[in-house]
Amino acid sequence: xxxxxxxxxxxxxxxxxxxxxxxxxxxxxxxxxxxxxxxxxxxxxxxxxxxxxxxxxxxxxxxxxxxxxxxxxxxxxxxxxxxxxxxxxxxxxxxxxxxxxxxxxxxxxxxx
Amino acid sequence: xxxxxxxxxxxxxxxxxxxxxxxxxxxxxxxxxxxxxxxxxxxxxxxxxxxxxxxxxxxxxxxxxxxxxxxxxxxxxxxxxxxxxxxxxxxxxxxxxxxxxxxxxxxxxxxx
DNA sequence: AGAATCTACAACCATTTGGTTGTAGATTAC
DNA sequence: GTAATCTACAACCAAATGGTTGTAGATTCT
Numbered sequence: 001x002x003x004x005x006x007x008x009x010x011x012x013x014x015x016x017x018x019x020x021x022x023x024x025x026x027x028x029x030x031x032x033x034x035x036x037x038x039x040x041x042x043x044x045x046x047x048x049x050x051x052x053x054x055x056x057x058x059x060x061x062x063x064x065x066x067x068x069x070x071x072x073x074x075x076x077x078x079x080x081x082x083x084x085x086x087x088x089x090x091x092x093x094x095x096x097x098x099x100x101x102x103x104x105x106x107x108x109x110x111x112x
Numbered sequence: 113x114x115x116x117x118x119x120x121x122x123x124x125x126x127x128x129x130x131x132x133x134x135x136x137x138x139x140x141x142x143x144x145x146x147x148x149x150x151x152x153x154x155x156x157x158x159x160x161x162x163x164x165x166x167x168x169x170x171x172x173x174x175x176x177x178x179x180x181x182x183x184x185x186x187x188x189x190x191x192x193x194x195x196x197x198x199x200x201x202x203x204x205x206x207x208x209x210x211x212x213x214x215x216x217x218x219x220x221x222x223x224x
Numbered sequence: 225a226g227a228a229t230c231t232a233c234a235a236c237c238a239t240t241t242g243g244t245t246g247t248a249g250a251t252t253a254c
Numbered sequence: 255g256t257a258a259t260c261t262a263c264a265a266c267c268a269a270a271t272g273g274t275t276g277t278a279g280a281t282t283c284t
Contacts, residue, residue, distance in 0.1 A: 009134040020128035021272085022121040032208040039230060051273055053231075058271095072230045072281040080209040083202055090199040096144040097192040133242085151260060163243055165261075170241095184251040184260045 007085060011063075015086050018062035023047070024055045031065055032078040041076065119197060123175075127198050130174035135159070136167045143177055144190040153188065 007015075018024055027041055042052040056076055059065040063082045068075045119127075130136055139153055154164040168188055171177040175194045180187045 013132050016128045016132035020125050020132055028205060032205060033212060078209060080206060083205050087199055087202040090195055093140060093144060093195050094192060097190060100145060
């Protein structure tokens with residue numbers, strides 16, 4: 001039985017790995033609100049431009065953000081589809097647990 | 113504005129980090145279905161007992177599973193509360209994006 | 225054209241991660 | 255009591271991660 005249906009395990013690894021860093025979560029949040037270039041993002045954190053660039057690359061590899069070229073800028077925006085996929089995955093784990101509870105309930109109800 | 117409300121950033125890091133490995137996700141799935149000891153889990157994977165033990169420890173540190181002592185065994189079961197929290201976090205990101213869409217819609221509707 | 229801005233990317237470093245083997249402590253079975 | 259089972263934990267190793275600085279390529283501004 002497979003929990004995942006449309007994403008490869010590697011892709012799921014990348015999504016959760018990308019979400020496992022507060023700087024990246026903040027980049028995701030900011031780029032959910034408005035499209036930003038990498039310099040604007042970098043200005044928000046106490047780390048080098050290159051470090052923020054790497055964080056954006058991790059989010060991009062996970063397909064959590066999309067980068068668009070406009071002149072010399074790279075505009076970053078969140079991709080809500082991938083976030084939705086991650087949420088769906090967690091829902092499936094919860095569903096497994098709910099099914100288990102249901103089975104226990106039925107057991108207790110039918111066998112008093 | 114803070115996305116998280118009750119979990120520390122470090123705790124969120126640990127949750128997503130723990131989910132970023134297919135072996136750990138499988139352990140979580142199996143321990144969602146039934147309580148298992150570490151040996152039973154280890155038998156499922158092509159890696160050493162100690163490696164599986166470490167994976168369980170990562171899940172435990174993230175509070176995604178709970179370990180219970182019974183005799184010489186350590187019984188592992190998923191903690192649905194933490195899974196639910198992770199799902200809630202992702203929902204919040206989606207909500208930010210939906211709010212943005214709503215704002216754009218309103219803008220387009222009121223200013224033709 | 226020249227300067228400033230935005231980005232890419234390489235090289236490097238310390239720490240963490242994911243695996244291994246090996247040893248030892250409890251608990252259970254015989 | 256002894257053997258088998260289940261677990262904990264240390265020590266070690268290779269690879270990945272998260273940061274740095276430095277250099278260079280486009281693009282825009284004056």
